Amino acid sequence: xxxxxxxxxxxxVSEGALVLLRCNYSSSVPPYLxxxxxxxxxxxxxxxxxxxxxxxxxxxxxxxxxFKKSETSFHLTKPSAHMSDAAEYFCAVSPLPDKLIFGxxxxxxxxx
Amino acid sequence: xxxxxxxxxxLITATGQRVTLRCSPRSGDLSVYWYQQSLDQGLxxxxxxxxxxxxxxxxxxxxxxxxxxxxxxxxxxxxxxxLGDSALYFCASSASFPAxxxxxxxxxRLTVL
Numbered sequence: 704x705x706x707x708x709x710x711x712x713x714x715x716v717s718e719g720a721l722v723l724l725r726c727n728y729s730s731s732v733p734p735y736l737x738x739x740x741x742x743x744x745x746x747x748x749x750x751x752x753x754x755x756x757x758x759x760x761x762x763x764x765x766x767x768x769x770f771k772k773s774e775t776s777f778h779l780t781k782p783s784a785h786m787s788d789a790a791e792y793f794c795a796v797s798p799l800p801d802k803l804i805f806g807x808x809x810x811x812x813x814x815x
Numbered sequence: 816x817x818x819x820x821x822x823x824x825x826l827i828t829a830t831g832q833r834v835t836l837r838c839s840p841r842s843g844d845l846s847v848y849w850y851q852q853s854l855d856q857g858l859x860x861x862x863x864x865x866x867x868x869x870x871x872x873x874x875x876x877x878x879x880x881x882x883x884x885x886x887x888x889x890x891x892x893x894x895x896x897x898l899g900d901s902a903l904y905f906c907a908s909s910a911s912f913p914a915x916x917x918x919x920x921x922x923x924r925l926t927v928l
Contacts (some may be wrong), residue, residue: 735851737916739919745921745922746817746819746905746919747905747907747919747921748817748923749916749917749918753915793858793913801863801870801871802848802860802863802871802873803848803850803858803860803907803917804860805857805859806857807857808857808858815888
């Protein structure tokens with residue numbers, strides 16, 4: 704069965720520091736991979752997605768992720784954190800075009 | 816703003832009751848998905864409809880049902896409510912099937928007392 708593991712339920716960084724949120728997936732077929740962000744009391748917003756092609760995917764708000772098939776990983780990074788990045792981040796896999804399987808989420812805190 | 820609307824935003828009800836959650840997809844989107852977000856279960860896929868037809872079911876309880884109407888809006892019906900049904904219910908829509916990007920609504924927060 705397909706699944707997603709997000710390492711670290713909480714990540715804290717200082718403003719201006721590198722953000723690294725980890726995601727590993729399990730899928731028997733080449734998956735579609737996504738990162739969504741959820742701000743307090745809001746719905747989920749798509750940050751970026753990987754379907755096929757270039758393995759380095761650039762998203763909104765300066766985030767990017769790299770699909771590494773050999774490591775079954777899709778980690779999310781941002782070179783310099785901003786206070787407004789504080790939110791919960793979800794990695795998701797879509798092995799079939801009928802549902803998303805989400806990880807448990809990582810809450811990002813950004814300190815001044 | 817994703818273009819997906821959900822009503823109501825908040826719903827408070829008692830155990831044993833029945834409620835209906837409503838979702839309007841983005842203009843032109845044919846697929847509607849329902850998800851439940853709770854503290855203990857996380858984000859769980861419930862059900863997917865495409866152009867009025869059920870396409871996939873996830874961890875949806877038998878007490879729950881959904882439908883998609885000819886105007887493409889969808890309703891999620893929850894009956895015989897239990898305390899554990901308290902959660903955020905999200906609707907998402909996508910343009911086509913198969914599709915790869917789902918756009919989420921703001922959610923309906925259900926509290927069962």
